[in-house]
Amino acid sequence: MLAVTTLATLALSTTALGAAVQRRDVSYSVTGGTRVPIKDPAPVAISYEFFAFPGYVNDVGATAQCVKNLDDAAGAPTRIRIGGTTQDRATYDPSLTSAVSYTVASAGAAPLTLTYGPSFFDLAGKLSGPTTIGLNRRLNNLTNSIAAAQQAADTMGNLYAFELGNEPDLFSSSDPIAGGKTWTPSADAASQVSWQASVSRALNKTDIIQGGVFLQPPKWSVQELGPVEVSSGSLGYVKSFSDHSYPQSACGGASTNLQSLQSHSGIVSYTKGFAAEVTAANSAGKPLFFGETNSATCGGGGISPTFGAALWIVDYVLQAVLLGYERLYFHQGGWSRRSRSMVVADKPGTIGNCQYCWWGQYDTGAPYYGAYFAASALGGMSTISQLDDGTGSIGVYAFGDTTSPSRVVVYNSAYFTSGARSYTNITLTDMIGSSATVKRLTAPYSTSRVDQGQNPTFAGQMFANATCAIEGTQVTEEVHLEGGAATFSVGASEALLIEFKAHKY
Numbered sequence: 001m002l003a004v005t006t007l008a009t010l011a012l013s014t015t016a017l018g019a020a021v022q023r024r025d026v027s028y029s030v031t032g033g034t035r036v037p038i039k040d041p042a043p044v045a046i047s048y049e050f051f052a053f054p055g056y057v058n059d060v061g062a063t064a065q066c067v068k069n070l071d072d073a074a075g076a077p078t079r080i081r082i083g084g085t086t087q088d089r090a091t092y093d094p095s096l097t098s099a100v101s102y103t104v105a106s107a108g109a110a111p112l113t114l115t116y117g118p119s120f121f122d123l124a125g126k127l128s129g130p131t132t133i134g135l136n137r138r139l140n141n142l143t144n145s146i147a148a149a150q151q152a153a154d155t156m157g158n159l160y161a162f163e164l165g166n167e168p169d170l171f172s173s174s175d176p177i178a179g180g181k182t183w184t185p186s187a188d189a190a191s192q193v194s195w196q197a198s199v200s201r202a203l204n205k206t207d208i209i210q211g212g213v214f215l216q217p218p219k220w221s222v223q224e225l226g227p228v229e230v231s232s233g234s235l236g237y238v239k240s241f242s243d244h245s246y247p248q249s250a251c252g253g254a255s256t257n258l259q260s261l262q263s264h265s266g267i268v269s270y271t272k273g274f275a276a277e278v279t280a281a282n283s284a285g286k287p288l289f290f291g292e293t294n295s296a297t298c299g300g301g302g303i304s305p306t307f308g309a310a311l312w313i314v315d316y317v318l319q320a321v322l323l324g325y326e327r328l329y330f331h332q333g334g335w336s337r338r339s340r341s342m343v344v345a346d347k348p349g350t351i352g353n354c355q356y357c358w359w360g361q362y363d364t365g366a367p368y369y370g371a372y373f374a375a376s377a378l379g380g381m382s383t384i385s386q387l388d389d390g391t392g393s394i395g396v397y398a399f400g401d402t403t404s405p406s407r408v409v410v411y412n413s414a415y416f417t418s419g420a421r422s423y424t425n426i427t428l429t430d431m432i433g434s435s436a437t438v439k440r441l442t443a444p445y446s447t448s449r450v451d452q453g454q455n456p457t458f459a460g461q462m463f464a465n466a467t468c469a470i471e472g473t474q475v476t477e478e479v480h481l482e483g484g485a486a487t488f489s490v491g492a493s494e495a496l497l498i499e500f501k502a503h504k505y
């Protein structure tokens with residue numbers, strides 16, 4: 001995490017930027033930092049809430065294009081997980097002709113019970129990326145979950161793994177799986193490894209289960225489950241482990257805070273809180289994902305649809321990949337515990353009605369711009385390094401192959417909501433070539449929302465509402481390199497994707 005501070009840039013920071021700027025380092029070598037492998041080709045992944053998945057692919061016109069944009073940015077098909085609270089309310093019915101069947105008490109609510117049929121897996125099998133399916137463990141019907149798993153395995157050429165239960169930390173003694181006993185981490189671990197063995201043996205498969213699926217490590221965690229996988233002999237059935245992560249919550253009237261959500265130093269320290277999970281997954285020899293994640297639970301508390309949440313996605317994805325979480329499945333379409341309070345009067349009960357979701361029937365939201373930016377930064381790259389020390393408001397990351405960096409992200413997390421935007425100059429050194437190209441992610445304010453008419457832009461372009469088509473002409477900024485160095489100006493609540501030649505031709 002070393003950064004180079006030259007005399008020239010010290011002079012800049014004291015004279016041009018003035019005393020208000022407290023950054024120690026405003027100059028970074030693009031070859032600095034510790035290079036960490038980017039293990040997955042497409043770390044920016046999608047989680048669809050179980051009951052909402054068929055609606056997303058059948059009824060939301062933007063879905064295919066929004067996913068394709070991410071595929072193109074990553075250079076690999078977007079990874080998908082279908083699950084969430086309603087996977088543990090679902091019963092498989094092999095005779096059901098529709099993909100899913102349920103009724104809801106009110107528009108925008110999540111079903112308390114639902115059935116799904118074989119065509120659920122026909123739809124899932126058509127997704128281009130590796131796909132993980134969440135099965136029910138809470139209702140304790142192993143026969144039913146095995147019947148569903150068998151149908152999925154027979155249907156889906158893109159099957160990645162099965163989850164057996166969602167967020168078992170939230171199961172209680174009154175859930176059938178608990179058998180009337182107190183539900184504890186050790187009871188859950190015993191149940192997980194037993195179900196893993198039963199489902200995997202029924203399918204005659206190993207490496208087929210996504211274990212964990214915990215909301216609240218470390219009490220419920222891969223740290224706690226991993227040793228039981230080993231001692232029970234079930235580890236061979238495990239393909240991957242997952243944790244869920246929501247940095248903020250509006251549950252029970254809790255307040256949310258956009259400034260702290262998008263804070264670079266806050267994101268660095270939040271993500272580091274999961275380090276022991278990475279260590280546990282590494283010692284089990286399995287990949288670890290954020291299998292479900294997004295900004296704020298229980299309706300988003302007003303912050304989830306904003307441009308600041310897009311900036312959070314950028315920095316959080318990069319920090320998670322640096323730490324060792326190989327994918328982040330951003331959750332779409334939950335209404336129950338993750339319900340959305342913003343019910344648009346004339347658009348009730350639509351999939352557009354979800355605060356942190358990236359797109360819906362009507363709008364392509366601000367957070368999607370952050371996802372697309374992060375996928376673009378990581379796409380095709382095999383290493384990432386953090387150049388800043390993680391304590392300031394500015395994050396700087398370099399990306400490259402094993403021999404040479406060719407991309408940098410600069411993120412200025414200073415919270416900007418009104419008045420004139422402040423700009424910070426960041427100097428990068430040791431680039432190759434004669435110029436660098438800047439693609440700027442910006443919006444009027446951190447609080448900007450697409451549904452309120454304040455559209456973000458990435459390299460001057462936007463994503464069309466309802467179709468997700470990329471709109472407008474790409475606008476990039478060319479910056480001349482002087483001895484491999486150049487200075488880049490990044491506004492408060494903006495991020496830059498800087499590309500330069502890895503080799504001089």
Ligand SMILES: *[C@@H]1O[C@H](CO)[C@@H](O)[C@H](O)[C@H]1NC(C)=O
Pocket residue numbers: 016017423424425487489
């Ligand atoms: C940033 O650098 C540019 C020249 O590269 C200079 O014109 C501008 O004044 C600088 N801004 C600040 C805030 O120092």
Ligand SMILES: *[C@@H]1O[C@H](CO)[C@@H](O)[C@H](O)[C@H]1NC(C)=O
Pocket residue numbers: 141143144145147
């Ligand atoms: C469990 O599922 C099977 C079919 O998969 C069904 O026949 C059975 O009734 C279910 N058991 C309970 C207790 O719901």
Ligand SMILES: *[C@@H]1O[C@H](CO)[C@@H](O)[C@H](O)[C@H]1NC(C)=O
Pocket residue numbers: 204
């Ligand atoms: C189970 O899978 C193994 C290897 O994949 C195969 O050799 C074996 O025949 C299979 N057994 C059954 C009963 O299908």
Ligand SMILES: *[C@@H]1O[C@H](CO)[C@@H](O)[C@H](O)[C@H]1NC(C)=O
Pocket residue numbers: 362363364450451452453454455462463464465
């Ligand atoms: C999307 O629709 C909203 C209204 O819901 C509008 O304010 C916004 O400008 C539109 N964005 C684009 C990119 O067309």
